[in-house]
Structures are given as structure tokens and as C-alpha cells.
Amino acid sequence: MHKFTGALFIVCLLLSLTGCSNLTSLFFHPQQEYLRTPNDIDLVYESVTTYATDGTEINSWFLPAFVSENNEVDSPIVLFLHGNAENISTHIGSVYWLPEQGVNVFLLDYRGFGHSLGDPYVPAIFQDVESSLIWLRERFPQRKIFILGQSIGSAIATTSMALFKDEYQVSGLILDASFTGYRDIAQEVTGNHLITWPIWPFTWLLPTEWDPKAHIADISPSPILMFHSETDPVLPYALGLELYNSAQEPKHWQPSKGGHIQTFNFEEYRQTLLDFLTR
Template identity: 40%
Template structure:
């Protein structure tokens, strides 16, 4: 396990760590159940928005979290070649010393708000990983009076915690799906420090809970993995066929095909680390990447969401995953920023229709069906 200080990672990436001010979260429930809008004051203490999860904030049906986005800090250096070489060497050494799987995770501790702020019923869930690490999660039951269709295990991206990823699942309970949201070790109220392979114990703890919870038994089970959470899901399921056999479907949203590709993309953001993006990325573990695990998921229906506008995890990742995945699988192109898929009601409906019949639904295939897709220019008449 690598427990290197987080400020070293931020320095490497040229990210200026700032403490955010208290902000106001506006959660609009209009259009959901006819209830009036709810205004919640949420103080976010020391919420540092790293580049790789700057877009993974909670989104709601009508509005998204009013969150400040911090940009990379300016770096002032002498222009002589020798200082440049020294600094590059320093960053290379720093990366080599801290270049481990924990660099893939950027947790935030504490829970600034809970689902009841969005008028969702929930229960706190306390889990224990195999190594004794205590974990925290949320259980969102299906809306009262709605027949239960199944259970969704949600594995979120690598930044923030449960609070900032509620936007990926808030809409499921009213559609009859009960949801277990998991915070990995080091995130929110979960103990420990995140790293590979330790985080897979957290996923196992979630499955252990689902295997014994009375309200889950006899109902279809779906795994929804967003961003890094999808990569964790793929590798875990590839190593645990007994858990995979229980799944009705696996839904992947904005998932990187390769951990190293994420590292290269991140390192390319700074002129200081750009020349070293390829050699430094080789320090990131690659064996657990989603593209390597997918071929072993034969027989598991998969829906792969990926946005044509995603600059953090470009569309090429989704295409690579689709090629690696055995049938039955569907690649659904979307629009919008990274992990903002379910901010659009259209993609929520696509997922619901898919879950009704995972083996036959083939998604929206024509780009003309995708909202805001640019219409090709018509050539002038001859």
C-alpha cells in the first residue's frame, strides 16, 4: 500500500489546493414528484477539486451543485535549461517514490449532506472489509408504493465521496430500484486509505451485505460503475464468477479502459510533466485495468455509456471497452461532460429500458436520436 501524502500528488499535477467557501446547494425536485424546490445550505470544508474528478459533482434533475472549480496554479520558474532539468528530475524522482495505485484515488472525508436533503429516504449502512476496515454506505429503498424491480450496487468515481455522486442514482428509487451506495476506504466516513488491491475488499464487503440483506433476496441485481468505479467493478467481477452469476446486468458509465491512459491524460495537462507522461505512466499498475478484465465477463449483459464530449476520459476508451467486451453488450453514445450522463432524462430512460430486457435492447443507434448532436452541413446545390 502506498500512503504517500496527497500534497505531493497535487504538486506533481500543478494543482493549487484551495479551501472552498461555504456554498448553497439547490436541489430541485420539481418534475420528479411535483414537490416544491428544496434549498439547502451546505458547507463544504476543504473540498479540493482535482482535475480528474472536477466534473464528477452531484447533478440533479434541474440543477447541479453550485461548486467552485479550481484551476491549475501558475508555476513560475527560471527559463534557463539547467533549472528545468533539475525540476524535471525532481518530479521524476517524486513520482517514482509515490507512483503507486493510491494515486488513482482522491477521496474527501466527511459527508457534507445526506440524501434526505434531496427528499430521499435512506439508511446508513456500516460494513467491515476482510482486513477489518470499517466502511460506510447509504441504502436508498425503492419509493413507497412502487413495486421493487431490483437492486443496484453503485460504485462511484475516484473523487469526492457519496455526497457528490448521489446524482448518479437519485432517480432510481422512484422507478422501483433500491440502491446500495458504497464509499471506498478513505472516502466520506469510511476508514483507511484507498489503494489497489485493498479497495477490492470494499467491493467484496458490499456484495457480502447484499448476499444477506433480506430486502435484496430473490430480486435482480445490477452493478452501476461510474468512471474508476466501473473499472473496479470489471476487475472484481472478473475474479469472482460466483458474484457475477447473480447479475442481471453491468452498467458502465464513462469508464477508462486503462489506468495508464488516465495517468497519461492527467500528466499531459501540465507543461512540466508532459514530456514525462509516457515513462511516468508506466509506474501505474495496469493489470487491473477494465480492458483486461472484460473478456472474462462472458455471459454478463453490459451497457456501456460514453460521451462524445468527454475530455477527461475520451470516447476512445468506451470504444475500446466495447471491442473487448463479449456479447451481449451495448455501446450507448451520449453527450455531455464526464459522468454527467444521468443529468439528462433521456439516458435515464435508456438505462431503464435496458434493464427491462438487457439481452435484447440495443440502445439508441442513430446519432439523430441524440440530443444536440450537430446536423451535418448540407452542401450547396449545384
């Protein structure tokens, strides 16, 4: 979201002042209040409570696909991982259209976001993703599950896919507005502004163990679809393309348009996603 750049400035400022642990927590700006629910946009939904391995209560939404003769048995599922700010009540705008197209959607609110408890940081957030996959696999043992991540959710999605694709039989990965790593994006921001240049050396304190670029090659042979707007004002197109180049086949790069995470405002990219989910 638009808060990503501001969050990175705060990250780097705090790095220079504190050198604290769990530095990735500074990338997240959760909001607890729901601004709307799926009912407000005439969507049926189920409120889902899961529990991470460490016992943290995670609260999410499940949007069932509209039932038809063609999708009643085998409609695919998208596990949606949103950006670094707000919660699923605002990010639903990226995926609300999928149920009408025969696709189920599970919107995960990470720990600390929305009605989920705890504090968000990497790597604890991967436990939240796994709790969602456990729920989905128990509920739908035979359905195809795909992970879709946007913005910082793309980083979480990439590493989660590498960690869990075999155990939970995840069929594919979709990324929108991705980047190579937490340190990389922090250095990108601090290196481009005179006021943050003195902070740039402290970005080296950010961990790289869970960076998407360290894990994306492990996703093969599962397919990857990546979108990135060529005019994204928040996450540089070049960082997304660099991550794509680190991935193994099968993979597909789709340049998109619009602002940050606005890809699915356009019918042509919606269709690209649907083709990937249903082929």
C-alpha cells in the same frame, strides 16, 4: 469528476520523484465530510456499515425503492461505484432518481471516502465492493443486483464484476465514462501536455494487473451497458470505445452527451438504464 485530470498530473509527478508502492492510491481524492444526506432531498435511506476482508470499516448508504404493487418483491438493486473525488454525498446526484423508478440503490464509499476508514488504493478497494455484495446478498438473496460505475468507478466496477459475478450472482454491468487502464489514462494526460512530457516514461511504473481491459472479456455472458459522452472533457471517448471493443457479447454501446459523468441528467439515458435493469 473534474479533479481526475489534476490527480493524474500529481500521480505522474510523484512517480517521477518517488517510485513508491501502491501507486494507484494517487488517483483518489477522498473527502470525509458529507455535504448532504438523502434526507436533504427527501429520500428514505439506511446507513450501512460493512467490513472488508482485511477488517476495514466501510460506511455506505442504501436507498430503498419506492414500494408499489409491481416492485415490492422483485425490484432490482444497483450497487453504485462513484468517481475518484469527494464522496457519496455529492455523487448521489447521479442516482437519486432511481428509487422513484422502483430501483434500490446501494451507494458505496470506498475506504478513505466519507465515513469509511482506511486508505484507498487498488486492489484493496475490491474488498470494499465485495463487502457490499455480501451485505446485499444476505439482505436480498433473490433480487437482481447490477453494478454501476462512473469514471474511475467504472474501472473498479469492471474488475469487480469479473471477480464476483458468479459468487454473488451479479446480473449485469453498467459503465459511464470508462477507460481501458490506469497506465493508459496517465499516458493520455502526460502525452498531451508539454510540461508533463518528461514524466511520461514514469507512467510505465503503474500496474496493469487490475485494469478493466484485462478483465472485461471475462464478464460474458453477463450483459454490459456502456455510456460515454462524445464531448467528455476528462476521459476520452476513444478509450471508452476501446474498452467496449474488448468486451464480449452481450453488450450495448450508448453514446451520450453533456460533460463528464452527466449522462443521467438526461431523461433519454435514464430510460436506457431502466430498460436494461428491468428487461
